[in-house]
Amino acid sequence: MRNINPLCLFSYPLFDQGILTIWTPNTLHKYTSVASHSDPFCQQISVLEVSIKNLGNTLPRDKTKANDKAALAANVLLGRLPNLVSLRIDFEELSITNTRRMFHGLLLPNLTGFFTNTLPHSALTNFIIHHPQLTALTLGPSPKCLRSSQGCPLKKCSPIQTLIEIEGPSKCAARLIGPQTSRIAALWSGSADDHQDLFARAATVQPPIQSVLRFIDIVFTGFCESLLNNIAQAAPSVTTLRLRELGAGAVTVCRYHTFRIRVMLTLS
Ligand SMILES: [Zn+2]
Numbered sequence: 001m002r003n004i005n006p007l008c009l010f011s012y013p014l015f016d017q018g019i020l021t022i023w024t025p026n027t028l029h030k031y032t033s034v035a036s037h038s039d040p041f042c043q044q045i046s047v048l049e050v051s052i053k054n055l056g057n058t059l060p061r062d063k064t065k066a067n068d069k070a071a072l073a074a075n076v077l078l079g080r081l082p083n084l085v086s087l088r089i090d091f092e093e094l095s096i097t098n099t100r101r102m103f104h105g106l107l108l109p110n111l112t113g114f115f116t117n118t119l120p121h122s123a124l125t126n127f128i129i130h131h132p133q134l135t136a137l138t139l140g141p142s143p144k145c146l147r148s149s150q151g152c153p154l155k156k157c158s159p160i161q162t163l164i165e166i167e168g169p170s171k172c173a174a175r176l177i178g179p180q181t182s183r184i185a186a187l188w189s190g191s192a193d194d195h196q197d198l199f200a201r202a203a204t205v206q207p208p209i210q211s212v213l214r215f216i217d218i219v220f221t222g223f224c225e226s227l228l229n230n231i232a233q234a235a236p237s238v239t240t241l242r243l244r245e246l247g248a249g250a251v252t253v254c255r256y257h258t259f260r261i262r263v264m265l266t267l268s
Pocket of ligand 1: 145151153
């Protein structure tokens with residue numbers, strides 16, 4: 001260990017709570033070095049947040065090296081954190097191959113929350129399969145899943161039996177919904193997305209989740225009458241419904257409504 005004395009870290013307020021945040025490649029490599037030499041440091045961390053927007057190199061050859069180095073460092077760091085409960089991880093430039101390397105061989109027995117907005121779904125399949133105890137999961141947008149005739153690679157995963165809340169594109173998240181899922185935030189996947197995959201899945205989960213599903217946050221375009229009808233049928237016990245309407249071709253939310261619902265009635 002050359003750069004950080006692990007004993008110094010214990011005086012940081014967030015670290016005292018077992019929370020480690022990493023925002024730069026240098027910090028990632030420094031903490032990986034610390035983790036490689038200090039078991040007490042590793043055992044104390046229960047929450048890890050990695051958000052790296054730029055791996056720091058512009059030349060293609062350097063970029064490839066930085067990508068490889070970041071994946072290796074993250075893999076070593078994650079493999080040294082047996083008490084990790086929550087992992088939020090975003091790399092805007094990590095390749096699919098290196099995302100797979102980052103998760104290669106990882107088994108985090110206490111992990112219940114996994115959140116990413118940037119990592120490719122095709123590189124997450126094995127990681128999710130090997131963590132069937134997740135209770136909260138966030139997946140980012142994945143245009144490739146919509147363009148591919150094969151659909152989302154996450155369809156290889158089984159429904160997550162312990163999953164309570166999920167956020168992600170409907171077509172990608174649908175397959176993962178389990179019998180305990182009570183909160184769904186469905187992202188808008190494209191101009192033709194009517195969330196049918198999500199509703200179809202919600203209607204067929206076993207045991208049924210109609211009485212469990214209480215919170216729905218959904219992004220939509222166009223008329224919402226059929227959408228409301230589908231929600232009413234899929235989740236008659238919903239108590240909070242958040243509708244986010246996009247304008248034609250817009251990528252930002254233009255209107256935002258949240259309803260507290262006591263009784264959901266079908267419209268037809
Ligand atoms: Zn997907």
